[in-house]
Amino acid sequence: MHPNGCSASIMQERPATISGCLVSFMQLKEETVLVTGTLESGMSDKKKKPEVTKSDEEWEKLLTTQQYTVTRLHATEPPFSHPYNASKKQGTYACICCGEPLFASGDKFDSGTGWPSFHSPVSDEALSEHEDRKLFTSRTEVRCAACDSHLGHVFPDGPDPTGLRYCINGVALNMKEDEE
Ligand SMILES: [Zn+2]
Numbered sequence: 001m002h003p004n005g006c007s008a009s010i011m012q013e014r015p016a017t018i019s020g021c022l023v024s025f026m027q028l029k030e031e032t033v034l035v036t037g038t039l040e041s042g043m044s045d046k047k048k049k050p051e052v053t054k055s056d057e058e059w060e061k062l063l064t065t066q067q068y069t070v071t072r073l074h075a076t077e078p079p080f081s082h083p084y085n086a087s088k089k090q091g092t093y094a095c096i097c098c099g100e101p102l103f104a105s106g107d108k109f110d111s112g113t114g115w116p117s118f119h120s121p122v123s124d125e126a127l128s129e130h131e132d133r134k135l136f137t138s139r140t141e142v143r144c145a146a147c148d149s150h151l152g153h154v155f156p157d158g159p160d161p162t163g164l165r166y167c168i169n170g171v172a173l174n175m176k177e178d179e180e
Contacts, residue, residue, distance in 0.1 A: 050128075052098040052147035059097065067096050070169045071149040074141075079114025082170025086110075091177040092122070093168075098147035102126050102173065103166070109159055116173065118166040119158045127166075129154065142166060 069075040093103040103118045111117035121127045132141040139153045151172045158165030
């Protein structure tokens with residue numbers, strides 16, 4: 001009689017951690033993608049789920065062609081083309097798509113760029129920020145937080161008190177003048 005089981009127990013002692021290593025590597029890669037997807041950590045805090053959602057067809061019916069191409073297709077109006085750029089009227093600039101207030105005339109300044117410029121939005125919740133890599137450098141796109149309408153970009157070269165310059169398309173806004 002021969003003793004049984006010797007060769008079987010050797011077979012069972014093969015290293016069994018290869019699949020475990022692969023899983024942790026995959027998770028690491030996923031985290032890396034998420035981190036590089038935002039301009040800086042913490043920026044995702046400023047992203048909010050839009051409350052006003054419509055199909056492209058619905059927006060196209062509600063808006064003029066220029067309003068639609070800027071706010072829903074992320075186009076940019078020509079500089080110095082919109083009367084809001086030079087306007088010094090007192091009031092509130094609301095979203096052309098959903099009517100949510102976005103900027104106050106008191107926060108507007110003349111940036112010389114040809115687009116309406118503000119150093120602050122009416123509130124931190126009014127806008128959402130998104131990384132825009134369409135040009136060679138990375139820019140921060142700003143949208144209406146309520147309806148996801150493209151408004152323009154924010155740059156870190158603005159005046160006091162924030163040091164920010166919200167460079168906004170006039171056609172994305174609807175100005176309501178203060179009543180006297
Ligand atoms: Zn909106």
